[in-house]
Amino acid sequence: MKRYQEILDALYEVLTPFANEANKQLSEETELVADLDIDSVRLLELLMEIEDHMDISIPLNVLPDINTVRDLAVSLQELSE
Amino acid sequence: MTQSIFDKFQYYANLREDVARLDTNPFNVVVEQVLSETEAIVNGRRTILAGTNNYLGLTFDPRCIAAGRKALEEEGTGTTGSRMANGTYAGHLALERELADFFGLPSSIVFSTGYIANLGILSTIPGPSDVVLLDADSHASIYDGCRLGSAEVIRFRHNDPGDLDKRLKRLGTKAESALIVVEGIYSMIGDQAPLQEIVEVKRRHGAYLLVDEAHSLGVLGEHGRGLVEQAGVQEDVDFIVGTFSKSLGAIGGFCVSKWKELENVRYAMRPYIFTASSSPSIIASTRVALHILREQGAELRKRLWDNAHRLYLGLRELDFKLGPESSPVVAITLGESKEQALEIWHDLLDKGVYVNLVMPPASPGAGCLLRCSLSSAHSAVQIDAIIDAFRSLRNNILES
Numbered sequence: 001m002k003r004y005q006e007i008l009d010a011l012y013e014v015l016t017p018f019a020n021e022a023n024k025q026l027s028e029e030t031e032l033v034a035d036l037d038i039d040s041v042r043l044l045e046l047l048m049e050i051e052d053h054m055d056i057s058i059p060l061n062v063l064p065d066i067n068t069v070r071d072l073a074v075s076l077q078e079l080s081e
Numbered sequence: 082m083t084q085s086i087f088d089k090f091q092y093y094a095n096l097r098e099d100v101a102r103l104d105t106n107p108f109n110v111v112v113e114q115v116l117s118e119t120e121a122i123v124n125g126r127r128t129i130l131a132g133t134n135n136y137l138g139l140t141f142d143p144r145c146i147a148a149g150r151k152a153l154e155e156e157g158t159g160t161t162g163s164r165m166a167n168g169t170y171a172g173h174l175a176l177e178r179e180l181a182d183f184f185g186l187p188s189s190i191v192f193s194t195g196y197i198a199n200l201g202i203l204s205t206i207p208g209p210s211d212v213v214l215l216d217a218d219s220h221a222s223i224y225d226g227c228r229l230g231s232a233e234v235i236r237f238r239h240n241d242p243g244d245l246d247k248r249l250k251r252l253g254t255k256a257e258s259a260l261i262v263v264e265g266i267y268s269m270i271g272d273q274a275p276l277q278e279i280v281e282v283k284r285r286h287g288a289y290l291l292v293d294e295a296h297s298l299g300v301l302g303e304h305g306r307g308l309v310e311q312a313g314v315q316e317d318v319d320f321i322v323g324t325f326s327k328s329l330g331a332i333g334g335f336c337v338s339k340w341k342e343l344e345n346v347r348y349a350m351r352p353y354i355f356t357a358s359s360s361p362s363i364i365a366s367t368r369v370a371l372h373i374l375r376e377q378g379a380e381l382r383k384r385l386w387d388n389a390h391r392l393y394l395g396l397r398e399l400d401f402k403l404g405p406e407s408s409p410v411v412a413i414t415l416g417e418s419k420e421q422a423l424e425i426w427h428d429l430l431d432k433g434v435y436v437n438l439v440m441p442p443a444s445p446g447a448g449c450l451l452r453c454s455l456s457s458a459h460s461a462v463q464i465d466a467i468i469d470a471f472r473s474l475r476n477n478i479l480e481s
Contacts, residue, residue: 041442044217048238057248059212060227060234 007054007080008073014050015069028070056080099419103427107438117141118458123435129463131453132437136409137299137381138458139330139373145366152365160358164191165348168358176368180335183371184306184321188343190336192352193359195295195324196222198334200229201350202291202322207232207260212252214245214288215262218269218445223262223293229352232260239267239445242278249286256286260319263290265297265308269445269452271410273297276312283317291320299328300385300409305378315339325363329370333359384457385409388464392455395468399475412439413451413471416481422449425477432470451478 012026018036019026032038038046047058056079066072100106105124114122118138119130139145152172162168173191181189192198203226207213211232215223218239227234238244249256261283263274276292283290294307302310305328309318319340325333336343347353359367374381386409393407402414415422419440426438429451439450453467471478 039442041447044236048217048236055251057235057251060224060236 004073004077007076008069010053011050011069011073011076014046014053026069028068028073030069031067032069032072033067050076054080096419100423103423105427105430107423107426110435119456119460119463121435123430126431126433128430128433128435129459129466130435131455131459131467132435133456134296134327134454135330135456135458136296136328136385136454137330137370137374137378138456139328139370142330142370142373144373145330145369148369149362149366152361156361158362159360162357163354164358165354170358170361170364172361172364172368173358176364176371177335179368179371180337183304183375184337185315186321186337186339187341188338190343190347190353191359191364192334192336193356194332195322195326195334196225197352197356198322198324198336199223199226199293200352201226202320202336202346203227203260203262204230204352205346205350206320210255210258212255212259213262214248214259216240216264216267216274218267219262219264220268220293220295221443223264240272240275242275242282245279246282246285249282249288252286256288259286259288261288261290263292265292265294265301266408266410267445268296268410269439269443269450270404270412271296271408272404272406273301273308273408276308276314280312280314280317289319290317291322292318294321294323296327296410298323299374299378300382303379305374305382325367325370328374329367331363331367331370333363333367381457385455388455388457388459388461391461391464392453392467395464396471399468399472399478401471401475401478409455411453411455413453413478414446415449415451415478417441417447417449418481419449421477421481422451425474425481426451428474428477429470432473434467434470449481 015026018038022036024035051058062075066075112121112123118135118141121128121130160168177189177191192201199222207230209231213227213232213234214237216239217236235248237248252259263279266273292309297307299305301308309315309321320336320338322336325331389409390407392411397403404412422438429436437452439452441447444450
């Protein structure tokens with residue numbers, strides 16, 4: 001099981017280019033769609049990259065509950081258990 | 082400021098503004114008069130239809146029309162009820178028997194549309210303790226069917242058996258009851274699933290496999306049964322879903338299976354129960370179209386594939402970015418600019434050629450698509466006219 005902070009750091013790394021483009025500061029409260037302007041197609045591609053990196057599969061069922069970076073990190077932590 | 086229930090549709094409001102400056106909305110094209118299987122009057126102009134999925138050109142077959150007309154006169158305009166109540170006529174059952182016979186499988190269920198077929202099967206068969214693994218480029222009806230159901234849903238990379246294998250491995254023993262979902266021909270780009278490799282992965286993990294043959298029924302296989310027949314893997318496929326609205330020139334859907342237990346699922350499927358059954362005329366014309374597919378399918382398929390190759394090669398010579406293989410679905414990938422895509426689509430229509438315009442998120446990648454679909458009823462002259470229209474816009478397309 002990966003530690004929450006470890007997952008969060010990995011997410012910050014992946015999301016930094018989007019934050020730079022949107023001119024936003026990343027935090028746990030950052031909203032993936034509203035703040036980083038990540039559209040649904042790009043979000044699904046991004047999730048596949050994260051899946052490969054963490055060797056997990058993220059069910060589509062969890063996506064409606066993911067709005068912020070924290071939501072995503074918590075989901076990833078649960079899935080990696 | 083007061084919030085409106087319509088605020089969330091701002092994206093579509095913006096899109097409507099973008100298309101408002103054109104005299105035709107690509108997502109609301111009005112066919113003013115149908116002239117034949119391949120031509121219509123659109124915007125007052127005679128137009129070649131190159132985006133209708135009418136693969137075998139059966140929409141005007143006199144035998145289908147005669148059967149539909151006879152059923153209309155003898156059985157009325159509609160059944161006005163569910164298959165589960167008053168909506169199962171002798172024709173619905175006969176079509177189910179004929180489909181089962183065509184595929185050489187024991188079980189068959191007919192639905193009112195292909196969309197409903199996927200909704201019914203995928204929302205009902207996989208339960209809360211099951212997992213569905215679907216190809217990332219699956220049709221919306223597959224995604225929606227999964228959303229309506231209770232199973233866990235995992236995507237695998239498009240046409241990537243290795244990625245599917247990896248994800249099945251992660252499931253452990255749950256892989257044995259997992260359902261893999263792929264399509265025979267993918268509707269947007271026209272590429273085929275690597276079915277033999279997918280079947281190998283399925284065998285290794287003991288999962289179930291559903292193949293959606295919506296765009297491959299009548300198009301692939303020696304007898305037109307689809308990719309499952311062409312790949313020679315029928316024994317390994319658990320469910321085949323398809324539609325009557327493409328090769329069979331009507332509307333409706335079906336699921337056939339090697340599992341007799343499919344019959345137990347019939348009355349558990351809410352999308353099957355809570356909708357009216359197909360009109361008798363639709364069932365009658367579909368039955369005749371299926372008969373024609375069985376008797377004359379090879380000849381129609383040859384014409385269709387000749388047309389497909391002619392268009393694919395013609396467009397490839399123009400250096401357009403096409404799908405990986407020649408197919409009755411030929412898609413030209415444009416850039417990400419929706420405005421440019423709209424202009425090019427509209428210019429094609431002005432030149433008398435209708436194709437489908439597909440934008441993200443409906444297109445598989447970030448680019449827009451000009452999607453053509455061919456018919457056995459297209460003539461070589463029409464295919465050349467389509468190529469000529471694209472040639473005249475070559476620079477705009479390459480620079481988009």
